[in-house]
Amino acid sequence: xSSEDPVVFVVDDDxxxxxxxxxxxxxxxxxxxxxxxAQAFLxxxxxxxxxxxxxxxxxxxxxxxxxQQELANTDTTLPIIFLTxxxxxxxxxxxxxxxxxEFLTKPFRxxxxxxxxxxxxxxxxxxRAERLELAELRRRYxxxxxxxxxxxxxxVAGLLNKQIAGQLGTSEATVKxxxxxxxxxxxxxxxxxxxxxxxRLGITPAGSGPTPPR
Amino acid sequence: xxxxxxxxxxxxxxxxxxxxxxxxxxxxxxxxxSEQELLQSVCEILVAGGEVxxxxxxxxxxDAERTVRPVAQAGSGLDYLERxxxxxxxxxxxxxPPGVAARTGKACWVDDIRTDPRFSRWRVAALARGYxxxxxxxxxxxxxxxxxxxxxxxxxxYSAERNAFDESAIQHYSGLATSxxxxxxxxRGDLAENLAHGVTALRARAERRQAAEALHQARExxxxxxxxxxLGELAASIAHEINQPLAAIIADANAxxxxxxxxxxxxxxxxxxxxxxxxxxxxxxxxxxxxxALLSRSSVAHGPCDLAEVIRDVLLLVGPELxxxxxxxxxxxxxxxxxxxxxxxxLQQVLxxxxxNAAEAVxxxxxxxxxxxxxxxxxxxxxxxxxxxxxEDAGVGFREEQAARLFEAFYTTKPGGLGMxxxxxxxxxxxxxxxxxxxxxxxxxxTFHFALPGMR
Numbered sequence: 001x002s003s004e005d006p007v008v009f010v011v012d013d014d015x016x017x018x019x020x021x022x023x024x025x026x027x028x029x030x031x032x033x034x035x036x037x038a039q040a041f042l043x044x045x046x047x048x049x050x051x052x053x054x055x056x057x058x059x060x061x062x063x064x065x066x067x068q069q070e071l072a073n074t075d076t077t078l079p080i081i082f083l084t085x086x087x088x089x090x091x092x093x094x095x096x097x098x099x100x101x102e103f104l105t106k107p108f109r110x111x112x113x114x115x116x117x118x119x120x121x122x123x124x125x126x127x128r129a130e131r132l133e134l135a136e137l138r139r140r141y142x143x144x145x146x147x148x149x150x151x152x153x154x155x156v157a158g159l160l161n162k163q164i165a166g167q168l169g170t171s172e173a174t175v176k177x178x179x180x181x182x183x184x185x186x187x188x189x190x191x192x193x194x195x196x197x198x199x200r201l202g203i204t205p206a207g208s209g210p211t212p213p214r
Numbered sequence: 215x216x217x218x219x220x221x222x223x224x225x226x227x228x229x230x231x232x233x234x235x236x237x238x239x240x241x242x243x244x245x246x247x248s249e250q251e252l253l254q255s256v257c258e259i260l261v262a263g264g265e266v267x268x269x270x271x272x273x274x275x276x277d278a279e280r281t282v283r284p285v286a287q288a289g290s291g292l293d294y295l296e297r298x299x300x301x302x303x304x305x306x307x308x309x310x311p312p313g314v315a316a317r318t319g320k321a322c323w324v325d326d327i328r329t330d331p332r333f334s335r336w337r338v339a340a341l342a343r344g345y346x347x348x349x350x351x352x353x354x355x356x357x358x359x360x361x362x363x364x365x366x367x368x369x370x371x372y373s374a375e376r377n378a379f380d381e382s383a384i385q386h387y388s389g390l391a392t393s394x395x396x397x398x399x400x401x402r403g404d405l406a407e408n409l410a411h412g413v414t415a416l417r418a419r420a421e422r423r424q425a426a427e428a429l430h431q432a433r434e435x436x437x438x439x440x441x442x443x444x445l446g447e448l449a450a451s452i453a454h455e456i457n458q459p460l461a462a463i464i465a466d467a468n469a470x471x472x473x474x475x476x477x478x479x480x481x482x483x484x485x486x487x488x489x490x491x492x493x494x495x496x497x498x499x500x501x502x503x504x505x506x507a508l509l510s511r512s513s514v515a516h517g518p519c520d521l522a523e524v525i526r527d528v529l530l531l532v533g534p535e536l537x538x539x540x541x542x543x544x545x546x547x548x549x550x551x552x553x554x555x556x557x558x559x560x561l562q563q564v565l566x567x568x569x570x571n572a573a574e575a576v577x578x579x580x581x582x583x584x585x586x587x588x589x590x591x592x593x594x595x596x597x598x599x600x601x602x603x604x605x606e607d608a609g610v611g612f613r614e615e616q617a618a619r620l621f622e623a624f625y626t627t628k629p630g631g632l633g634m635x636x637x638x639x640x641x642x643x644x645x646x647x648x649x650x651x652x653x654x655x656x657x658x659x660x661t662f663h664f665a666l667p668g669m670r
Contacts, residue, residue, distance in 0.1 A: 016458070016493065017459075017465070019462075020463070020465040020469070020487070020494070021462075021465050023465070023466055023487050023490070024465040027472035027473050106458065107457055107464045
């Protein structure tokens with residue numbers, strides 16, 4: 001199984017239900033890992049595959065909501081689908097506010113759960129891709145020299161080479177050369193690409209270098 | 215002088231006897247419980263008094279012959295009564311003392327049976343039995359009040375001596391007869407009164423029985439309503455208990471559908487899932503069965519009961535509710551608990567009630583005190599084994615001034631409480647010849663105990 005195959009984690013203290021859910025998800029071709037408690041799930045090794053968590057709200061010991069909080073603290077963005085035996089509205093509101101994908105009441109319609117799981121996995125996949133992309137951009141940005149970062153900041157702010165040279169107290173030719181390095185290291189095909197990358201990295205034109213004169 | 219004294223002594227002796235006879239008769243008249251007993255006793259006392267050979271009482275029948283039918287008799291020559299025919303009619307058989315007395319209402323006597331022509335019809339039989347004189351005193355009373363007193367009878371006495379019934383004797387026996395009439399009248403009146411009283415008593419008893427039945431029904435209904443209310447408190451837990459297997463069944467059934475749709479169905483997996491479906495279905499069914507028993511309106515059915523089973527059934531119901539509130543349940547059960555006679559559902563109700571009370575008592579105390587202990591034990595008391603079950607909590611407990619009122623109806627210390635649970639529980643225990651009581655724990659909380667006599 002490749003690391004890109006999604007995994008559904010099920011945490012439920014009821015063994016019969018846990019096993020039934022494992023069989024159901026397996027029957028539609030999903031990989032499933034089941035856990036009897038939140039603690040058991042937390043102490044299992046993390047996987048780097050996209051996936052989601054199907055979680056009973058009411059668990060002995062650490063509750064489903066506690067686990068949601070715990071995962072948020074550890075920066076693990078695993079989309080959560082909550083299940084409950086009771087139609088507990090305040091609890092579902094809390095769970096949804098904390099970022100749950102779905103809140104289903106047992107017994108639920110199979111399609112509702114499978115839709116929620118697909119949605120959650122897609123979301124996790126996108127988030128993971130975005131995270132990977134961001135990490136890559138960061139890696140590239142880290143390759144830049146301080147001067148190159150200044151040039152990049154000024155460039156994405158829309159300044160011309162001449163203006164940048166004036167600002168940085170250097171020649172236009174030097175700026176042009178440094179700007180070439182930036183484009184190369186950031187693997188940007190165009191200024192528009194570079195601007196997009198900068199915004200994803202959270203680089204605001206004003207914050208990265210001296211403010212252009214008015 | 216000597217003769218005179220002897221005569222006086224004889225008179226004194228006779229009067230003494232009569233006095234004794236009279237006093238004996240009076241006792242009998244007061245104590246007799248039936249008319250027959252009364253009349254028979256009077257005859258016997260008179261004969262025992264020594265003045266008469268034969269005493270009998272005859273009732274005047276309204277038949278064609280107007281027979282005077284002997285109803286009580288004592289003395290010698292009782293067969294005389296079988297030999298003779300006595301009537302109170304106008305015809306010849308009615309001309310003897312009994313007939314005359316019955317007709318006229320006045321005493322009639324024969325001084326000398328040998329010579330009195332009125333007695334010729336019975337002379338031979340009477341003389342053969344040694345009777346020399348006789349008297350008939352009427353016993354007559356009419357009263358329309360109860361319709362029961364309509365007495366026409368005669369008291370007939372036969373003496374071995376001629377002229378035995380002089381004026382004083384006639385007075386004596388007439389007085390006695392009046393007393394007998396009063397006694398019979400009183401007895402018959404009593405009877406009528408008793409009859410009327412009896413009807414009233416019977417009606418009252420029927421009404422009491424109806425009232426008791428209504429009370430019993432009301433009590434059962436109340437117990438039922440309390441059970442339903444109690445289960446209402448458990449609704450969330452019960453829904454969870456049923457939802458859980460139901461959700462598993464639906465998941466497994468869907469899994470089977472997916473597997474069967476495949477080109478090469480994974481039959482092993484299908485089999486595994488279906489086995490789980492069966493198990494979960496049974497599990498949900500068990501929950502329903504447990505609840506349905508408690509919801510049932512069925513009347514009380516006493517039978518041998520295993521308290522261990524009662525405890526197990528109730529814990530299955532209450533367990534999820536306790537978990538829901540993070541309450542720890544400890545169990546310590548005696549293995550040699552004797553079986554008890556009782557209604558399983560009602561006993562479950564008592565335990566359920568005690569457990570839910572305890573669960574509520576620990577709901578708002580620090581987590582380390584949020585624990586319950588259910589224990590059972592065998593205790594010897596009054597020469598028999600008792601099964602004792604106790605529910606102990608470390609909760610809010612009760613104050614001394616509350617202790618006396620805990621089991622009163624409509625008394626509650628809970629904000630949403632009806633105050634029915636413990637009062638119903640106690641009445642259930644009363645109905646089982648059992649006991650239900652509460653004790654305050656040395657540290658925190660309370661312990662509620664119930665004890666049932668073990669079957670021998």
